[in-house]
Structure formats: structure tokens, C-alpha cells
Amino acid sequence: MSEFSSKTFNAKLYSVSRPNYPKSLYSYLLKYHQLKNTQRSSSPSFLIDVGCGPGTATLQMCQHFHTNFNSMLGVDTSEVMIKQAQNNNTQYPNLSFKVAGATALSKVVPLAHSVDMITAAQCAHWFLPFGDFLKEVKKCLRPRTGTLAIWGYIDPRFVDYPELDTLLYELDRAKNQFGPFWQEPGRQILRDLLDAQKINPDIFYDIQELKYTIQDYRRDISNPANHKNSPFVLTKEMSLLDFRNYIYTWSAAHKRQQVLGDTDQIVANFFDQIFHKVPSLTMNSRVKVLWNTVYKLARAK
Numbered sequence: 001m002s003e004f005s006s007k008t009f010n011a012k013l014y015s016v017s018r019p020n021y022p023k024s025l026y027s028y029l030l031k032y033h034q035l036k037n038t039q040r041s042s043s044p045s046f047l048i049d050v051g052c053g054p055g056t057a058t059l060q061m062c063q064h065f066h067t068n069f070n071s072m073l074g075v076d077t078s079e080v081m082i083k084q085a086q087n088n089n090t091q092y093p094n095l096s097f098k099v100a101g102a103t104a105l106s107k108v109v110p111l112a113h114s115v116d117m118i119t120a121a122q123c124a125h126w127f128l129p130f131g132d133f134l135k136e137v138k139k140c141l142r143p144r145t146g147t148l149a150i151w152g153y154i155d156p157r158f159v160d161y162p163e164l165d166t167l168l169y170e171l172d173r174a175k176n177q178f179g180p181f182w183q184e185p186g187r188q189i190l191r192d193l194l195d196a197q198k199i200n201p202d203i204f205y206d207i208q209e210l211k212y213t214i215q216d217y218r219r220d221i222s223n224p225a226n227h228k229n230s231p232f233v234l235t236k237e238m239s240l241l242d243f244r245n246y247i248y249t250w251s252a253a254h255k256r257q258q259v260l261g262d263t264d265q266i267v268a269n270f271f272d273q274i275f276h277k278v279p280s281l282t283m284n285s286r287v288k289v290l291w292n293t294v295y296k297l298a299r300a301k
């Protein structure tokens with residue numbers, strides 16, 4: 001069972017502490033989708049957000065795509081996440097949420113080949129075997145025009161404090177911190193920015209993929225002439241206190257707490273080391289956080 005399905009997982013904290021995705025990602029996605037959907041603008045259209053969690057991307061898509069889709073559905077295997085998503089949806093009557101799994105998606109779609117867009121934000125690394133998910137997507141999407149969009153993020157870094165990169169790396173990976181408490185192989189798949197989740201060109205076309213990393217960002221700052229354009233640059237300004245809350249949304253932080261009961265200690269040690277290394281920082285200091293990102297887009301054949 002994924003940590004996100006545990007009854008003790010704090011879906012509310014997840015909901016407020018995780019980053020929202022940038023508008024540029026949604027604009028890019030819509031432009032991609034509309035390239036093959038110009039003539040369909042007046043007929044009913046349907047979007048499914050798989051692995052929707054508390055509705056992080058789903059609610060943002062309602063805001064950005066409200067004139068483009070008549071109805072939206074968020075599905076997730078976690079009941080606590082779906083409950084939180086339902087609570088978070090205070091304003092969109094055409095949005096609903098359901099407990100359902102990515103590899104049985106066609107069971108929640110009333111009609112085969114009737115879905116216009118399927119999104120999977122920060123969850124495709126859990127969909128195993130990935131080929132089964134793709135087959136389900138293919139069954140659901142409209143042929144030729146239906147869009148699949150997958151994206152993910154990982155490895156936060158404090159943009160202006162490269163000297164803290166190692167501490168962040170160790171918090172995530174060290175054996176005596178959260179390293180062994182991530183569920184595999186999902187975590188490694190995400191660390192590799194979804195390299196293993198290949199979109200099958202036999203059943204999809206117009207496949208696009210782009211990664212953007214902290215190295216790209218720092219290179220862009222020091223050398224704007226070589227700027228790597230990506231619609232998915234994920235940054236968030238937050239206090240270190242907010243960042244602390246964000247750490248508590250990691251599945252490995254929840255797992256370590258379940259197994260050893262000392263997540264508070266691990267997190268406290270991490271901040272002690274931060275303050276030791278950069279004494280000017282306090283829990284109230286605001287930092288700019290950037291995550292490595294990847295997105296993949298494709299259309300059903």
C-alpha cells in the first residue's frame with residue numbers, strides 16, 4: 001500500500017504544502033491539445049486527472065481550462081486523498097472525484113474513447129507496469145485527438161544556497177535519514193525524471209518530453225544567452241518553516257515515522273545543520289526553492 005493511502009497520512013498538510021504548477025505549463029499543455037482539437041470546441045469535452053491526490057493539479061486545471069472542458073474527474077487509489085480533494089472543491093460543480101486506480105481507468109469511463117485529456121501529475125512513477133497504464137489510457141482517449149500529459153518533480157534545492165545542496169541530497173537519500181523509506185522502484189523512476197516510463201510510439205504519436213533541472217536554472221542565471229526554455233520551471237518562495245511542513249508531506253517521512261517514530265528528530269537535525277552552515281538563516285527566512293522537473297505529452301493514435 002502506498003503511504004498516501006494510509007489512514008494516518010496528512011492529506012490536508014499535503015494539500016497546503018506542496019507546490020502548485022506554473023501557469024506556463026497549463027498554457028503549453030492547452031496549446032498542444034488545441035492543435036488537434038480546433039473543430040471540437042463546441043462539443044462536450046472531458047478531462048481525467050489520474051493520481052489526483054487532494055486535487056492539486058485538478059483544481060488548477062478547473063481554473064485554467066474552465067472554458068475548454070465541460071467536465072473533469074479526479075481519480076486516486078487513496079480514500080484520504082479523495083476525501084481531501086472533495087473538501088477542497090468548493091466552487092466547481094462539473095468536477096468530481098472518485099477512488100480508482102490508474103491501471104483500471106477504463107472502468108470509470110462510461111464510454112470507450114470518450115476522454116479528451118488524461119493528466120497524471122507527480123504520480124506516473126507509481127503506475128506499474130507503466131505499459132498497462134498506457135493501454136488503459138489508449139482505451140479511454142479519443143483516437144487522434146486525445147491528449148496524455150504526465151509530469152513530475154523531485155529533488156528540491158535552495159536556489160541561492162548551493163552550499164546547502166549536499167544537506168538536501170543527504171536528507172533524501174542517506175541511509176540514516178529518509179533514503180531507505182521511499183517506496184521503490186517508484187522513487188528511483190522519479191529521480192531519473194521518468195526515463196523508465198516510456199510512452200509507447202506504437203499507440204501514441206506527437207510524443208514530447210522535456211526535463212529542466214537545477215543545473216539548467218543556475219546555468220541560465222549565469223549565462224542568459226544559453227537560456228533553456230521550458231514551460232515547466234517549478235519554483236516556490238517559502239519560509240524554512242513552510243519547507244519543514246513540505247518535508248512532512250514526503251511519503252518517506254511518513255514511513256519513517258511509522259517504522260521508527262523519529263521523523264521529528266531527522267527533520268530537527270537537518271535544520272540544525274542548515275543553521276550551522278548558513279548562520280544568517282532562521283526558520284522565518286524566505287528561500288527560493290526549485291525542483292527538477294519533467295513533462296511528457298502524447299496523443300493517442
Ligand SMILES: C[S@@+](CC[C@H](N)C(=O)[O-])C[C@H]1O[C@@H](n2cnc3c(N)ncnc32)[C@H](O)[C@@H]1O
Nearest residue numbers: 004051052053056076077078101102121123126
Ligand atoms: C505525490 S501524489 C500526487 C498528487 C497530485 N497529482 C499532485 O500533483 O500533487 C501521488 C498520488 O498518486 C496516487 N496513486 C499512487 N498509485 C496510484 C494508482 N495506481 N492509481 C491511482 N492513483 C495512484 C497516490 O495515492 C497519491 O495521491
